Amino acid sequence: MTVLVTGGAGYIGSHMVLELLEAGEKVVVLDNLSTGFRWAVPASVPLVVGDFGDEDLVTETLARYDVESIVHFAAKIVVPDSVTDPLGYYLNNTAKARTLIECAVDSGVRNFIFSSTAAVYGDPQHNPVMEDEPLKPLSPYGRSKLMVEWMLQDAANAHDLHYAVLRYFNVAGADPKGRAGQSTAQATHLIKVAVQAALGHRPGMELFGTDYATPDGSCVRDYIQVSDLAAAHMDALRYLRAGGENITCNCGYAHGYSVLEVIDVVKKVSGVDFPVKISGRRAGDPAAIVAGNDKIKSVLGWTPKYDDLEQIVRQALHWEQHLHRMGTANSARIAPAKIAPAKIA
Numbered sequence: 001m002t003v004l005v006t007g008g009a010g011y012i013g014s015h016m017v018l019e020l021l022e023a024g025e026k027v028v029v030l031d032n033l034s035t036g037f038r039w040a041v042p043a044s045v046p047l048v049v050g051d052f053g054d055e056d057l058v059t060e061t062l063a064r065y066d067v068e069s070i071v072h073f074a075a076k077i078v079v080p081d082s083v084t085d086p087l088g089y090y091l092n093n094t095a096k097a098r099t100l101i102e103c104a105v106d107s108g109v110r111n112f113i114f115s116s117t118a119a120v121y122g123d124p125q126h127n128p129v130m131e132d133e134p135l136k137p138l139s140p141y142g143r144s145k146l147m148v149e150w151m152l153q154d155a156a157n158a159h160d161l162h163y164a165v166l167r168y169f170n171v172a173g174a175d176p177k178g179r180a181g182q183s184t185a186q187a188t189h190l191i192k193v194a195v196q197a198a199l200g201h202r203p204g205m206e207l208f209g210t211d212y213a214t215p216d217g218s219c220v221r222d223y224i225q226v227s228d229l230a231a232a233h234m235d236a237l238r239y240l241r242a243g244g245e246n247i248t249c250n251c252g253y254a255h256g257y258s259v260l261e262v263i264d265v266v267k268k269v270s271g272v273d274f275p276v277k278i279s280g281r282r283a284g285d286p287a288a289i290v291a292g293n294d295k296i297k298s299v300l301g302w303t304p305k306y307d308d309l310e311q312i313v314r315q316a317l318h319w320e321q322h323l324h325r326m327g328t329a330n331s332a333r334i335a336p337a338k339i340a341p342a343k344i345a
């Protein structure tokens, strides 16, 4: 019995692969390497390079590796891009997911764990936001994910398919053992950008909006460490295998930090006072969004280990330095043999 990880060459998926290997699971990765990296997949794990919307390839992979469960990370993930290319997002994230779910049903895959997002809530009325709050995504990205949640619910009602939908809040940090991290140089995520500024890999950064109705005027987010998030998927897998009912859970720590607070922590941890330009609001940003996490803790038994922003920032800094030492911060040309684990202080 094998777990298929789509998007396993990407940021979160590569941490999930490590988590599965540590749990003694058999793993196969399916990834088209559009934003992922061949070297991010451990040599012991088969990597099928291809598209998760390719029905023949998926069906063959499910049969060849005797896949019992799918953890589906592969997606396009940049919110502003989804506004300029909505049909590309609906194709990759929604239409191809329909194909993947159909292949899973037809091939007798039992469990399906899906990467959803806090973006399905839009701008929530209450924080922490609970799973049963109204779903009002503000972007095609959020809608492309919400439609998959609905497809899974309907498919599970009609077929012998069991799902866990995990709605991630803001994913950050890197593997504590230094084996994986966020490697996309063009990443727009706050902590990655601030860390790059601290290391001088970019001249500085912009802060989008200081006029929100929040304590210091900048946006508030719930930053979940990536290995804690991978562990939540293992908890979900164990829960489904034990016969747990289909479930949708937020993944976050139930407390937030403002953008200004995050920048201060990056400056403190790095010891560098990098330039920050105050700019206007970025379109589509909710003022504050923080995960209610009672459900994931009580039903899945999730116990986070890295709820510490300074530690998360330290991990991100070490990973960024590691990428830089390798000669490029974004290259599929890095040979696996050249990748040494980053040293974490």
Ligand SMILES: NC(=O)c1ccc[n+]([C@@H]2O[C@H](COP(=O)([O-])OP(=O)(O)OC[C@H]3O[C@@H](n4cnc5c(N)ncnc54)[C@H](O)[C@@H]3O)[C@@H](O)[C@H]2O)c1
Pocket: 006, 007, 008, 009, 010, 011, 012, 013, 030, 031, 032, 033, 034, 035, 036, 037, 050, 051, 052, 053, 072, 073, 074, 075, 076, 077, 092, 096, 115, 116, 117, 118, 167, 168, 169, 170, 171, 172, 184
């Ligand atoms: N990073 C975050 O803060 C965040 C927050 C909420 C939800 N998510 C979700 O988590 C998942 C993983 O995100 P990530 O940050 O690791 O992104 P990522 O871009 O690093 O990883 C996505 C992976 O999917 C692959 N991929 C994309 N389309 C594919 C296709 N059609 N066929 C095969 N492979 C394909 C890419 O090559 C890449 O390796 C996504 O579904 C994303 O929507 C991420």
Ligand SMILES: O=c1ccn([C@@H]2O[C@H](COP(=O)(O)OP(=O)(O)O[C@H]3O[C@H](CO)[C@H](O)[C@H](O)[C@H]3O)[C@@H](O)[C@H]2O)c(=O)[nH]1
Pocket: 077, 078, 079, 117, 118, 119, 168, 169, 170, 171, 188, 189, 190, 191, 193, 205, 206, 207, 208, 209, 219, 220, 221, 259, 282, 285, 289
């Ligand atoms: O250079 C930057 C980058 C970000 N920010 C601010 O920092 C906060 C966090 O922004 P991120 O881009 O890091 O993350 P988002 O909250 O926009 O998005 C994240 O959460 C979303 C769900 O709410 C989606 O899931 C998305 O994929 C995921 O990256 C926002 O207020 C943003 O305006 C800046 O000020 N400057």
